[in-house]
Amino acid sequence: xxxxxxxxxxxxxxxxxxxxxxxxxxxxxxxxxxxxxxxxxxxxxxxxxxxxxxxxxxxxxxxxxxxxxxxxxxxxxxxxxxxxxxxxxxxxxxxxxxxxxxxxxxxxxxxxxxxxxxxxxxxxxxxxxxxxxxxxxxxxxxxxxxxxxxxxxxxxxxxxxxxxxxxxxxxxxxxxxxxxxxxxxxxxxxxxxxxxxxxxxxxxxxxxxxxxxxxxxxxxxxxxxxxxxxxxxxxxxxxxxxxxxxxxxxxxxxxxxxxxxxxxxxxxxxxxxxxxxxxxxxxxxxxxxxxxxxxxxxxxxxxxxxxxxxxxxxxxxxxxxxxxxxxxxxxxxxxxxxxxxxxxxxxxxxxxxxxxxxxxxxxxxxxxxxxxxxxxxxxxxxxxxxxxxxxxxxxxxxxxxxxxxxxxxxxxxxxxxxxxxxxxxx
Amino acid sequence: xxxxxxxxxxxxxxxxxxxxxxxxxxxxxxxxxxxxxxxxxxxxxxxxxxxxxxxxxxxxxxxxxxxxxxxxxxxxxxxxxxxxxxxxxxxxxxxxxxxxxxxxxxxxxxxxxxxxxxxxxxxxxxxxxxxxxxxxxxxxxxxxxxxxxxxxxxxxxxxxxxxxxxxxxxxxxxxxxxxxxxxxxxxxxxxxxxxxxxxxxxxxxxxxxxxxxxxxxxxxxxxxxxxxxxxxxxxxxxxxxxxxxxxxxxxxxxxxxxxxxxxxxxxxxxxxxxxxxxxxxxxxxxxxxxxxxxxxxxxxxxxxxxxxxxxxxxxxxxxxxxxxxxxxxxxxxxxxxxxxxxxxxxxxxxxxxxxxxxxxxxxxxxxxxxxxxxxxxxxxxxxxxxxxxxxxxxxxxxxxxxxxxxxxxxxxxxxxxxxxxxxxxx
Numbered sequence: 060x061x062x063x064x065x066x067x068x069x070x071x072x073x074x075x076x077x078x079x080x081x082x083x084x085x086x087x088x089x090x091x092x093x094x095x096x097x098x099x100x101x102x103x104x105x106x107x108x109x110x111x112x113x114x115x116x117x118x119x120x121x122x123x124x125x126x127x128x129x130x131x132x133x134x135x136x137x138x139x140x141x142x143x144x145x146x147x148x149x150x151x152x153x154x155x156x157x158x159x160x161x162x163x164x165x166x167x168x169x170x171x172x173x174x175x176x177x178x179x180x181x182x183x184x185x186x187x188x189x190x191x192x193x194x195x196x197x198x199x200x201x202x203x204x205x206x207x208x209x210x211x212x213x214x215x216x217x218x219x220x221x222x223x224x225x226x227x228x229x230x231x232x233x234x235x236x237x238x239x240x241x242x243x244x245x246x247x248x249x250x251x252x253x254x255x256x257x258x259x260x261x262x263x264x265x266x267x268x269x270x271x272x273x274x275x276x277x278x279x280x281x282x283x284x285x286x287x288x289x290x291x292x293x294x295x296x297x298x299x300x301x302x303x304x305x306x307x308x309x310x311x312x313x314x315x316x317x318x319x320x321x322x323x324x325x326x327x328x329x330x331x332x333x334x335x336x337x338x339x340x341x342x343x344x345x346x347x348x349x350x351x352x353x354x355x356x357x358x359x360x361x362x363x364x365x366x367x368x369x370x371x372x373x374x375x376x377x378x379x380x381x382x383x384x385x386x387x388x389x390x391x392x393x394x395x396x397x398x399x400x401x402x403x404x405x406x407x408x409x410x411x412x413x414x415x416x417x418x419x420x421x422x423x424x425x426x427x428x429x430x431x432x433x434x435x436x437x438x439x440x441x442x443x444x445x446x447x448x449x450x451x452x453x454x455x456x457x458x459x460x461x462x463x464x465x466x467x468x469x470x471x472x473x474x475x476x477x478x479x480x481x482x483x484x485x
Numbered sequence: 486x487x488x489x490x491x492x493x494x495x496x497x498x499x500x501x502x503x504x505x506x507x508x509x510x511x512x513x514x515x516x517x518x519x520x521x522x523x524x525x526x527x528x529x530x531x532x533x534x535x536x537x538x539x540x541x542x543x544x545x546x547x548x549x550x551x552x553x554x555x556x557x558x559x560x561x562x563x564x565x566x567x568x569x570x571x572x573x574x575x576x577x578x579x580x581x582x583x584x585x586x587x588x589x590x591x592x593x594x595x596x597x598x599x600x601x602x603x604x605x606x607x608x609x610x611x612x613x614x615x616x617x618x619x620x621x622x623x624x625x626x627x628x629x630x631x632x633x634x635x636x637x638x639x640x641x642x643x644x645x646x647x648x649x650x651x652x653x654x655x656x657x658x659x660x661x662x663x664x665x666x667x668x669x670x671x672x673x674x675x676x677x678x679x680x681x682x683x684x685x686x687x688x689x690x691x692x693x694x695x696x697x698x699x700x701x702x703x704x705x706x707x708x709x710x711x712x713x714x715x716x717x718x719x720x721x722x723x724x725x726x727x728x729x730x731x732x733x734x735x736x737x738x739x740x741x742x743x744x745x746x747x748x749x750x751x752x753x754x755x756x757x758x759x760x761x762x763x764x765x766x767x768x769x770x771x772x773x774x775x776x777x778x779x780x781x782x783x784x785x786x787x788x789x790x791x792x793x794x795x796x797x798x799x800x801x802x803x804x805x806x807x808x809x810x811x812x813x814x815x816x817x818x819x820x821x822x823x824x825x826x827x828x829x830x831x832x833x834x835x836x837x838x839x840x841x842x843x844x845x846x847x848x849x850x851x852x853x854x855x856x857x858x859x860x861x862x863x864x865x866x867x868x869x870x871x872x873x874x875x876x877x878x879x880x881x882x883x884x885x886x887x888x889x890x891x892x893x894x895x896x897x898x899x900x901x902x903x904x905x906x907x908x909x910x911x
Contacts, residue, residue, distance in 0.1 A: 477859045
C-alpha cells in the first residue's frame with residue numbers, strides 16, 4: 060500500500076499543494092475513472108477495511124464509548140458498499156472544472172470569460188464517522204482540489220486504511236497520490252496548525268459538533284466555511300392546511316432527529332393553536348417526541364393530551380438544537396411575532412412556514428433570513444442531494460462564498476480569462 | 486445635518502444592522518432615487534464639502550505631508566462633480582437584490598429557487614482618498630447592504646461631511662439614515678475592534694496599502710476579502726507580434742503606474758529577447774521607466790540603449806509591486822520557465838502573455854493561476870468597469886466568494902427558497 064507515513068501537517072499540506080497543479084489540469088474522464096476504480100477497490104478490500112475498523116471498535120468498547128458512537132464508527136460490507144456507490148455517484152456528476160460561467164465581448168473587442176477552477180487545497184476536520192474520509196475525498200478530487208483530512212481519534216485505524224486505499228488508487232490511476240493527505244496522528248496540536256495554516260490551506264471545512272464549529276469560527280486564520288448548526292423553526296400560520304401542517308412538522312421533527320435540518324421549535328399562530336396544536340402534538344408524542352411548551356401551548360395541550368411527554372419550556376429550550384426527539388413549542392400572536400422569535404433564536408439554517416395564503420408565504424420567504432427557507436415543505440429537505448446538487452460536502456450557514464449545501468460547484472472558485480488582439484486601455 | 490455623533494464602533498455596527506432589514510427590502514426605485522438625490526446634494530453642497538476639505542488640506546500641509554498625498558486628498562468642484570456622476574452611474578446599474586440565480590422543479594414537485602440577497606453589514610477600512618466614502622456607500626446601498634466606514638485620519642473632515650450628506654439624503658429619501666455609519670474618531674483601536682467584530686460585520690473590505698491588507702489578512706476574525714496587491718507579469722512569447730508586445734507592455738507599465746494592475750515584471754523568451762527587448766525597452770525608458778534587469782537582459786540592453794535608466798536587478802526586484810515608473814526585466818528560457826517565475830513571484834492578481842500562437846496562449850491562460858489572466862491585452866484592463874461590471878468596490882486576490890473585481894453582485898449572497906405543497910422527505 061502507498062505509504063501514509065507518520066509526519067506532520069505542514070509537509071502534507073505542501074505535498075497536497077504540489078499535487079494540485081496536475082489534479083487541476085486532469086481531464087474529467089481520468090478523474091471519473093479514478094473514482095470508479097476507487098469504488099471497486101473499496102469493495103474488493105472490504106476485509107481489510109473491516110479488520111482495521113475492528114481495531115477502532117475494540118478500542119471504543121474498551122474505552123466505554125456509548126452504543127450510538129460505536130454504531131457510527133462501524134463499517135461492514137453493506138456500509139462499505141454504500142460508500143462505494145456514493146463514490147460512483149460522484150463520478151456520474153458533472154465536472155465543475157473548466158465550466159464556463161459567462162463569456163461576452165466588450166465594445167473594444169476584448170473577449171471576457173469567467174471560468175470555474177479548483178479552489179486548491181481543502182482542509183477538512185471531522186469527527187467520528189469514517190465514511191466522511193471517502194465522501195469528502197471523492198468530492199474534492201472531482202472538483203480538482205487536493206485535500207488534507209484530519210479525522211477523529213476514534214476512527215483512526217479505519218480512516219488510515221480508507222485514505223491509504225484512496226491514495227493507492229490515485230497512483231494506479233495515473234494521478235498524484237499526494238492529492239489526498241491523511242493526518243495519521245491524533246495529536247490535537249494538528250488542529251491548531253490547520254487553523255493557522257495561511258497559505259497552506261485555501262479552504263477549511265469543519266464537520267462536527269458545536270464545539271468544533273465554534274472553535275473554527277473563533278480561531279481560524281485560514282478561509283473557512285462553517286455551518287451544520289441548525290436551530291430550525293416551523294411556523295404554522297393561521298391560514299395553514301392542518302393536514303399539511305401535521306405532515307410537514309412530523310417529518311421535520313421525527314424523520315431523522317439527529318440531523319441539523321430537523322425541527323427544533325414549532326411556532327403556531329394563536330388563532331389556530333387551540334384546534335391545530337392538539338392533533339400536531341399528538342402525532343409527535345405518538346412518535347416519542349417530548350414537547351417543551353410555553354404557557355399558552357401548555358394550557359391547550361395538557362387537557363388534550365395529558366402530561367406525560369409535555370413539560371414547561373425553560374429559558375434554554377428556545378434557540379437550542381436538540382438533535383433528538385425533543386421540540387419546543389410556542390404560540391405566537393402573528394407572523395411578525397414569529398419573525399421576531401426566529402430572528403432572535405434561529406441560526407440561519409432552515410426555516411419553514413405552513414400556509415395556504417400565497418401572500419403570507421411570499422412575505423415569510425422574503426423576510427426570513429436563512430440559508431434555506433421553505434413554504435409548505437419539511438426543513439428536512441435542506442440537503443444537497445434533495446436540492447439536486449448531486450451531493451454535498453457540508454451545509455454552510457455562513458454568508459460568504461456559499462450558503463446552504465456545498466456541492467461540487469461550491470468547492471471551486473473562478474478566474475477571469477481575457478483574450479485580446481493587442482488592446483490597450485486609455 | 487443629521488448628527489454623526491462621536492461614538493464607538495459597536496453601537497454604529499448595531500445601528501447599521503438594525504437598519505439592514507428595511508434596506509434589504511427597499512424597492513429598486515427607492516434606492517435609485519436615493520442615489521440620484523445624493524448626487525444632486527453633493528453638487529448642491531459643494532461649498533460645504535470644499536470648506537471641510539480645506540481643513541484637511543491645511544492640516545496635511547502643516548503636518549508636512551507630501552504633495553502627492555495632498556493631491557489625493559483634495560476635493561474641488563470638478564472632483565465633486567465626478568463623484569456625483571459616479572453615484573448616478575451606480576443608480577443606472579441593475580439591482581442585484583432579488584435577482585433569480587436559478588429556479589427549477591424537483592421530481593417531487595418542490596420548486597427550488599436560488600435568489601440573491603444582500604450580504605448584510607459591510608465594514609470598510611480605507612486610507613486617504615475621500616471619494617471612497619461616497620463610492621463605497623453608493624455601491625453597498627445599491628446592493629441592499631448597510632455600511633460602516635472607517636476612513637483615513639488625513640481626510641477626517643472631508644469624510645465626515647460626505648458621510649453626513651449621505652445620511653441626510655437617506656433620511657429625506659425615506660430610507661434609514663443608520664444604513665450608513667461613519668466612524669468619526671481616528672482612534673486606531675477602532676480598526677482592531679472592526680477586525681474582531683464577529684456577528685457585527687458580515688464582510689470586511691480593506692482598501693489601502695500593503696500594511697493594511699496584511700494586517701487584515703493576519704488579524705481579521707470577521708469574514709474579509711482582501712486584494713489590491715498586484716505583482717503583475719507580462720510574458721512576451723517567442724511567437725509574439727512585436728508591435729502588440731510593445732503596445733501591451735508600454736500600456737501596462739506606463740498608463741497608470743500607481744495602480745495594482747500595472748506591470749511590475751517583463752518576462753521575454755530568450756529566442757526573441759535580442760530583437761524584441763531593445764524596442765520595448767526604448768519605449769519604456771522614453772516614458773521615464775527605470776528598468777532593473779537580469780544579466781541576460783542587461784547584456785542585450787546596455788549596448789542598445791546605454792545605461793542611464795538601466796540597472797542590474799537586485800534580489801528584491803522580482804516579486805515587488807513597484808507602483809511607480811520602475812519595472813524588472815528577465816529573459817526566460819521557455820514559457821515553463823515563465824510559469825515557474827510567476828508561480829514564485831506573482832501575487833495572483835493579473836498575468837499576461839503576448840503571443841500569436843493560439844495553443845501557447847490557451848496553455849498560458851489555463852495554467853497560470855491568477856484572478857485575471859490576459860492574452861494579447863494589457864493587465865491594466867483588470868477593472869470592474871472594463872470587465873463590464875459597471876463599477877467595483879475592490880479587486881479580490883482571495884479565492885473564496887469572489888475573485889477579481891467586486892461589482893454589485895459580488896457584494897451580495899443568496900438564499901435558497903423552496904416552495905412546496907406539503908411535501909415530506911422519506
